[in-house]
Amino acid sequence: MPGLGDAATATTVESPADQGVERAGPGIARVGQIGAVLLSVAAALAVWELVSRTGLIAERDLPSMSSSFRELWSLVQTTSFWGAFAQTVRGWALGLAVAIALAVPIGILLGSSDFAARALRVPIEFLRPIPSAALIPLLFLTLGTTLRSEVFLAAFGAFWPLLVQTMYGVRDVDPLAIDTARSFGVGRFERLYRIKLPSAVPYIATGVRISSAVSLILAFTAELFMGIPGLGQKVNFAQAYGLNDQLYAYALATGFLGVAIHLVSSAAERRALRWHPSQRTATA
Amino acid sequence: MAPVPADRHRVSSRATNRLKIAAEIAVPLAILGGWQLWTVHAHSQFFPRLSTILVTFRKMWLFSQFGEHVVPSLERIGLGFGIAVLAGVLLGIPLGLSRWGYLLAMPHIEYWRAIPPPALLPISVVLLHSIGNTQKISFIAFFCLFPVLLNTIDGVRSIDPTLVDTARSYGVRGLARIRRIVLPAALPQIAAGMRNSLSLAVIMMVLSEYFSSTSGVGYVLLISKNTFQLAPMWAAILLIGLLGYVLNVLFILAERRVLAWHRGWRAATA
Numbered sequence: 272m273p274g275l276g277d278a279a280t281a282t283t284v285e286s287p288a289d290q291g292v293e294r295a296g297p298g299i300a301r302v303g304q305i306g307a308v309l310l311s312v313a314a315a316l317a318v319w320e321l322v323s324r325t326g327l328i329a330e331r332d333l334p335s336m337s338s339s340f341r342e343l344w345s346l347v348q349t350t351s352f353w354g355a356f357a358q359t360v361r362g363w364a365l366g367l368a369v370a371i372a373l374a375v376p377i378g379i380l381l382g383s384s385d386f387a388a389r390a391l392r393v394p395i396e397f398l399r400p401i402p403s404a405a406l407i408p409l410l411f412l413t414l415g416t417t418l419r420s421e422v423f424l425a426a427f428g429a430f431w432p433l434l435v436q437t438m439y440g441v442r443d444v445d446p447l448a449i450d451t452a453r454s455f456g457v458g459r460f461e462r463l464y465r466i467k468l469p470s471a472v473p474y475i476a477t478g479v480r481i482s483s484a485v486s487l488i489l490a491f492t493a494e495l496f497m498g499i500p501g502l503g504q505k506v507n508f509a510q511a512y513g514l515n516d517q518l519y520a521y522a523l524a525t526g527f528l529g530v531a532i533h534l535v536s537s538a539a540e541r542r543a544l545r546w547h548p549s550q551r552t553a554t555a
Numbered sequence: 556m557a558p559v560p561a562d563r564h565r566v567s568s569r570a571t572n573r574l575k576i577a578a579e580i581a582v583p584l585a586i587l588g589g590w591q592l593w594t595v596h597a598h599s600q601f602f603p604r605l606s607t608i609l610v611t612f613r614k615m616w617l618f619s620q621f622g623e624h625v626v627p628s629l630e631r632i633g634l635g636f637g638i639a640v641l642a643g644v645l646l647g648i649p650l651g652l653s654r655w656g657y658l659l660a661m662p663h664i665e666y667w668r669a670i671p672p673p674a675l676l677p678i679s680v681v682l683l684h685s686i687g688n689t690q691k692i693s694f695i696a697f698f699c700l701f702p703v704l705l706n707t708i709d710g711v712r713s714i715d716p717t718l719v720d721t722a723r724s725y726g727v728r729g730l731a732r733i734r735r736i737v738l739p740a741a742l743p744q745i746a747a748g749m750r751n752s753l754s755l756a757v758i759m760m761v762l763s764e765y766f767s768s769t770s771g772v773g774y775v776l777l778i779s780k781n782t783f784q785l786a787p788m789w790a791a792i793l794l795i796g797l798l799g800y801v802l803n804v805l806f807i808l809a810e811r812r813v814l815a816w817h818r819g820w821r822a823a824t825a
Contacts, residue, residue: 304658311659332682386571390578394586400799402758404773405792407765408780413601484669491671496765503673510677518681522674529669 334516343520352524358501359528362418362490366425367483374430374482375475378437383467388438399435403428403489407496421493421501428489429482436481440474441467476543483536487529502528603786608793611786616794620775625794628760628771631688632802635695636756640749643700647707648733651741657708668701672759676766686767695759699752706748710741743817746810753806757799772798 316336322328323335334342346352381388403424414420444467452462494503502525509517591605616625650656676694683690714737722736764773772791779788 307655307658308662312662315663328682332684386575386578389575390582392579393583397583397796397800400754400757400803401796402754402761402799404758404761404765405776405795408776408788409601409792411780412783412785488671488673492673492762495673495676496762506674506677510681515681518677522670522678525674526666526670529671530666533665533669 331515334519338516339519339523342516343523346517346520346524352505355500355502355505356524356528358499359487359490359494359503359525362421362425362493362499362501363483363487363532365418365422366486366490367429367479369422369426370429370433370482370486371479373426374433374478375437378434378475379441379463379468379471381434382438382441382471383463395434399431404492407493410493411497416497416499418499420497421490421499424493425486425489429486432485433475433478433482436474436478437471440471440478443474444470473544476540480536480540483532484529487532491525601785603789607786608789612790612793615775615787615790624771624775627688628764628773628798631691631695631763631771632753632756632760634688635692635759636699636753638692638696639699639752639756640703642696643703643748643752644707644738644745647704647745648711648737648741650704651708651711652737657712664701664704667697668705672698673762673766676763679763680767686769691760691763691768691771694763695756698759699756702748702751702755703745704748706744706751707741710744711737713744714740743814746814750803750806750810753802754799757795757802761795 319333319336323330323333381391406424406427410420410424414423448466448470449462452466457465490501491503493499494501495507496503498504498507502521506518506521506525509515509521587605594602594604650660672694675697679690679694679697680686683693718736718740722732727736760771761773761776764771765777768774772794776788776791776795779785779791
């Protein structure tokens with residue numbers, strides 16, 4: 272089925288222009304919006320408290336909101352919490368770094384050489400949809416419960432979205448710009464460096480944002496399933512010992528880490544795209 | 556891809572084209588051959604021969620354990636994915652149409668979307684008192700919800716205003732407006748979300764079965780790891796890879812059929 276694979280990758284590519292940035296109006300409207308958001312969060316927390324307190328779900332299964340946050344508060348005063356937190360962040364960062372170091376150069380190569388792209392199309396199309404989770408037992412047996420396993424898993428998962436984004440970014444370059452450069456005698460390397468790369472940067476930035484979320488998920492997964500030290504291992508222990516307060520507290524903390532990483536990578540993406548039309552706001 | 560300059564390269568371009576097709580076929584074969592050769596020479600207990608894996612694959616999955624383990628996994632993927640799509644579209648349309656609904660829902664969606672899914676695996680077991688289908692399907696459905704939900708919201712919000720105004724001036728209102736204007740206009744993006752959800756469903760299936768279960772492909776993966784049966788473990792990895800690939804291909808084929816009108820319309824207006 273020729274072309275099917277191409278379509279498969281084409282539709283997953285997030286064009287940087289998809290990022291519709293909400294700009295709220297100034298003044299009162301903005302305050303009202305923030306108030307509504309805060310109110311909505313407060314309401315959800317209150318519902319959680321009520322569901323547990325009234326016994327709609329037994330407190331043994333769902334500790335109340337207040338006791339979960341109290342548990343989290345006492346956890347954040349321990350060094351063991353911050354140790355696990357730092358280990359998860361380290362796994363995320365190393366996994367993402369390895370993925371960037373491999374996916375960007377390979378993506379540039381495959382994006383600029385039609386021959387290389389065709390030669391590797393089938394292996395890539397086959398490897399890309401493989402759920403990285405399937406590799407956990409293999410890593411467990413070969414690399415063991417080490418940081419290397421965690422980084423490998425995180426990097427493997429984060430590699431594919433970034434590779435595809437980079438490839439399409441390099442291909443999406445304006446042919447007119449390339450032809451113009453060529454007719455001015457700009458060499459192959461300089462064309463890559465001065466034209467193809469800058470025009471691919473928005474795609475790469477979007478790819479890094481997607482990959483950063485994937486890297487965190489897989490770093491945590493490795494810790495939970497293989498017992499590598501970190502937040503995932505803490506969650507595993509809490510469940511094994513039936514410490515439900517701790518289980519919920521660690522899950523909350525993991526969620527906050529996820530939100531923090533999402534905010535950081537979105538901000539980094541916007542920064543990399545400052546000059547791009549999708550980020551311009553109307554000045555009317 | 557730079558456009559090939561005319562006539563000077565015409566003769567050589569046909570030759571390069573043949574070379575490219577040859578490479579497209581030869582490289583995957585070379586990789587498989589290399590794998591087989593390497594495993595024959597390495598004698599590693601962790602990397603059985605490719606041929607051994609393939610034989611085990613045929614013995615296990617075609618079809619002696621198919622009903623026992625593959626069918627439950629497929630059932631969980633299907634139900635979890637189906638529930639997620641239904642819920643995502645039903646929630647996403649009102650949230651996309653209402654500015655305040657969107658504002659109020661967004662912090663919750665952002666939090667649950669950012670949390671690494673496995674963090675909720677133990678919680679789902681504790682909350683539902685189950686390691687059976689209820690827990691698996693709820694877990695899969697919960698995390699597959701977000702791509703569909705977010706894409707539905709986005710698709711509804713970015714409907715062409717002219718379309719909305721035209722419909723209004725023709726008096727199309729209420730459910731008819733949603734069914735005939737909003738849903739079709741958002742459908743291409745909903746489909747994109749569904750495709751992400753489907754590949755997510757496979758991952759969630761493996762994770763939840765690997766974490767705690769008594770059947771399924773993820774369970775086979777876990778048991779064969781625990782008992783050091785490397786060939787069955789590799790056969791399970793291969794099956795999961797194939798499953799991800801095949802579901803993706805099937806979805807694209809279905810999407811092409813269903814959204815054929817959209818492609819035609821886009822081609823006409825482009």
